[in-house]
Structures are given as C-alpha cells and as structure tokens.
Amino acid sequence: MPLLVRRLLLSPFIAFFAATLLIAGCSKSSTEAGLEKEDLDGDGIANIYDPDIDGDGIPNGQDPDIDGDGIPNDQDPDIDGDGKPNGKDPDPENNDPNYCDQIHVFGLDEDDKTGSEIELTWEIQSSKTGDENCVLKEGVTAGFIQVAASAGDSNTKSEQTNPLEENPSAKIKIPEACTGETVEVTYDFTEIATLIKADPNAPGWKVTQRHKVECEVVAASCPSLTNGNIQKAIDDYRRGGGNGKYQGYDRDLQQRV
Secondary structure: OOHHHHHHHHOHHHHHHHHHHHHOOOOOOOOHHHHHHOOOOOOOOOHHHOOOOOOOOOOHHHOOOOOOOOOOOOOOOOOOOOOOOHHHOOOOOOOOOOEOOEEEEEOOOOOOEOOOEEEEEEEEEOOOOOOOOOEOOOOOOOOOEOOEEEEOOEEEEOOOEOOOOOOOEEEEEOOOOOOOOEEEEEEEOHHHHHHOOOOOOOOOOEEEEEEEOOOOOOOOOOOOOOHHHHHHHHHHHHOOOOOOOHHHHHHHHHHHO
16 A cells, blocks of 8 residues: 555544645546646646646656655656556656557458448557546647548448547448458558558558458349331341441431431
C-alpha cells in the first residue's frame, strides 16, 4: 500500500479533510474531456501535452514532483495529477501522451459472400498500450468519413459515418467478384487516420480479408422470333451475310423501309 494511502487511513482528521476537498470540487476530472482542458501551470498547454506540467522549469521526466502537489513522485499515487492512479495510467510521468493512433476492426468474416452487405465496427486505440485508454491529439474534432473496399477492379464505399461517436459502425457492400472460390478484399480506414491526425500509412489502417465468391451469372437474352426478323435473316443470308453482319443489314433494311 502506498505511503500516502496508509497515512490517510491512520489519520481520521486527514481523511475527513481530504474528503472535504473532494466534495468541494478540488479533485481533478478523470474524463478525457476534462483532461483535455486541465492546465496546472496555466501556460496554455493542456497537462496531457505539457512536457513540464507544473511549470517549474524541470521537464517531467527529471522532476522529482511532476505535478507540483508537494508529494514526491515515489510517494505520489498519481504522479502526473491526471486523476488516474499510476497503476492504471499508461503514461504516469506524462513524458509521451498516449495518443489514439491505431484501429481494431470487427465484423469481417470469410463466410460473408461477395456482393452482400456487412456492418463493420471498430475501436480507436493507442499503439503504445493496445487499448482504448488513449487521448485524441489537440484540434481533433468529429467529422464524417467513408470506409472503402476493393477487390481487383471492383470497388465499394460505405455510408458516411462519424468514427468518433460511441459504438461507431458502417455498412458496406463487399465488392463483386466471379473468380475462384474466395477473393481477397482490402478495407481502407485511412480516412479515420487522417481525421484523428494519425499516420494513414502506418500498419492497420488497411485491413485485408478473404470472402467466399458468389457470382450471379445472367443468361444472355435471345431475340424473339417474328416473321419480320426471320425475313431479315433470310435477306441477310441471300446477300452473303451470316458472318456477324446481321445487325448492319438490319439497319439497312430499316432505312429502306
């Protein structure tokens, strides 16, 4: 148990005083929105982006009391003062903000057939931790994007969607294909990367998945037989046709009529 916690438990007065401070609103917000706004030293740089949180001239990585709360880092249960206990904070010393810069896609299945519509969902994550405990870069705002899919020369796009909303999703048609039993389809999420200021060329923003091929073959239609077109065929034959020139003579006959 951290030294500070033990002291709070041993002293009823201190525990009561700490509780009073929390009720009075002195504690920091642990929400991402709150973290985006908190600026301990008032230098205009939010704490999560500030290389010197308390503004004492000592970089966070070298500061024995990063958040300037009077509690040395080795005794502080929340070194950077962001409201996240060190054990649950992926960047407790705030040396490198835990930016959202990769994606994990759900909803792709090889059993889905080409030409069918599927619904994709995703999570925006940090490449440092591999989970959703990350922050968006400063200036990132909600916007609409489209997911693209391609299989050779066949391409489709999803409906427009806001990728940053809660439980984001997009419906998209798997591109048509008529070759082989399965086909590899590439799904492109780089518009999301651009929106959140991540590197769209980094691995993961384009995902490949093989799907079963279902090819609908449409039978060629044949012209109906009538006295008129039978007579045109006979005329074509008599003129030495019958070598793919039927349509040409058809036009000639129509012009003569």
